[in-house]
Amino acid sequence: MLQCQICGNDIDSRSTCCPFCGSEQNVDKQQEKKGKIEFRQKNINLEAGLPTVGQALSRLQRELTTARFEQVRLLTLIHGYGSTGKGGVIRVECRRTLEYLLAKGEISELIFGENFTRRHGAVKNLLMRFPALTRHPHLNNANKGISLVLL
Secondary structure, eight states: OEEOTTTOOEEOTTOSBOTTTOOBOOOOHHHHHHTOOOOOEEEEETTTTOOOHHHHHHHHHHHHHHHHHTTOOEEEEEOOOOTTSSOOHHHHHHHHHHHHHHHHTSSSEEEEGGGOSTTSHHHHHHHHHOGGGGGOTTTTSOOTTEEEEEO
């Protein structure tokens, strides 16, 4: 048995496609011998360095492109919530951009941090497909300063 490169579910070592998430499996011999393949997710802090909104949105686009190239399936975007507690401009614009990308089909799923709970329907489905997410540090924290993006 091996683990899917994307969702982390156990799959038959001869499988070329994961029966859980449908991703194609490219297993090299070293990973096959180890019997374990890493879960591909990445955390991106868009507010690091106190960028302007334009800089944060440019970084968002670069990171999405890089993640696709690296075959990362899930991104946790840290965009902050704003020091006033009312929601920062970077958060608002990042979420607006992500909703647009979702509507265009450039990302497959979008979950805002405040909805990233085991009770939320989309999250239940996500946790079944990606069991490694049960250890995600923001699960059940209602963190309005993050968004999860499934590519």
